[in-house]
Amino acid sequence: xxxxxxxxxxxxxxxxxxxxxxxxxxxxxxxxxxxxxxxxxxxxxxxxxxxxxxxxxxxxxxxxxxxxxxxxxxxxxxxxxxxxxxxxxxxxxxxxxxxxxxxxxx
Numbered sequence: 001x002x003x004x005x006x007x008x009x010x011x012x013x014x015x016x017x018x019x020x021x022x023x024x025x026x027x028x029x030x031x032x033x034x035x036x037x038x039x040x041x042x043x044x045x046x047x048x049x050x051x052x053x054x055x056x057x058x059x060x061x062x063x064x065x066x067x068x069x070x071x072x073x074x075x076x077x078x079x080x081x082x083x084x085x086x087x088x089x090x091x092x093x094x095x096x097x098x099x100x101x102x103x104x105x106x
Contacts, residue, residue: 056082060096 006015053061056078063075075096080089 057092057096060093061100064093064097064100 006019060075060078063071063078072093076089076093079092079096080086083089083092
């Protein structure tokens with residue numbers, strides 16, 4: 001966009017037309033959808049501490065601890081079968097990998 005006050009001399013230039021300042025758009029509520037609030041995050045963490053892992057999650061952890069690429073793929077297959085889609089399965093496997101690292105560091 002042209003800088004205010006720098007109108008084009010010819011109709012074919014990049015800065016052609018009347019010079020205006022752009023209005024800033026308001027943030028829409030739909031842009032906030034899916035954003036995790038601090039409260040929800042803490043509640044989920046407490047629930048996870050109390051309930052522990054589901055049996056299929058424990059199986060994924062076992063497979064990831066083995067460490068071979070064959071077991072990584074098997075962990076993805078188990079996760080995919082349980083959570084429904086390939087993308088969700090990959091996200092679950094990454095989550096369980098992060099959990100495993102946190103458990104190691106404690």
